Amino acid sequence: MPLPTDEKLLALSQNLINQFDAIFGLHPGFRPAHAKGAMLRGTFTPSCEAASLTRAPHIRRAFTPVVVRFSNSTGLPLVPDNDPNANPRGLAIRFQLAQHSHTDILSHSTDGFPTRTGDEFLEFLRALASSDLSNIPASPFGAFLGSHPAALAFVQTPKPAPSSFARETYFGVTAMKFTNKDGVSRFGRYRIVPEAGNDHLDDAAAKAKDANYLFGELTERIATGPIRFRILVQVANDGDVVDDSTIHWPKDRALVELGTIELTAAVAHDALAQKQIIFDPIPRVDGIEPSDDPLLELRAAVYLISGRRRRAATAAATAA
């Protein structure tokens, strides 16, 4: 996939990556955000009602192979799983349509995002980096939150640690435009719900866990049987705002089930596979298009620039 040519977008993408580097330090070969992860593989099976929403290729087939990557937040490759900053957790899903053809879903475990645009998110990160977090009200971060209610709401949303990556719900946040075979389009947001049910720890229980409790549990769990998630889409009503990740839609909006992923095994050569794979927040497939949410095009560039840097660092380390 080529990089976009818009100079402003590219400069903002690079500035965002630089800001993550400034906050977390440089860790060549790792992601500047969601650095600690693990990959599993399995299959996606569409539901009966999925075709009412989209004509996408993975909905028209009996099943499609998938790989997924679970991750902690932060750009620290060794962030303890029980560090509060490791929330929200990430879940990235790749549907492997053919040898060089795929479409992805990116999701995290908080329903929402602190800012509408990438420029504002850069301001948010810069304010965070220059603040004394023991005295937020008197800091630039405090001032940012005071003038950006959506960022304040996001920061204040409880983000409890899950007991397992397989017992967390993940949200796609940015809306997509789904089109079915009759040409009917509706906007929706992914919601990925664990078959095992949600289960979160209170602060004391999380503190008592070890630094690798989630990745350790994932390895144990997958050895004993499949991990399943239902992929739902929360469908917008006409008139709902569909290009702003900070705005929540009313709770009564319909949830359409797209299908189920069943994960059965770890990906071979996991560490290397994580370095190679670059997830794409833009679906690039017939039947699912991006909305006009400004985060989407930007993030596609950010992840591609960052992923190419990661691959180059990995190749250089292998050659050395």
Ligand code: HEM
């Ligand atoms: C302007 C907004 C955002 C910026 C600048 C940003 C930045 C980043 C960066 C730099 C990475 C590492 C990419 C790589 O090296 O491959 C990343 C990964 C990730 N981000 Fe974001 N992000 C943004 C919004 C979001 C949102 C809204 C979500 C939730 C859906 C999200 C979920 C994730 C996930 C799950 C990963 C890990 C992907 C993987 O496993 O490869 N991000 N983000």
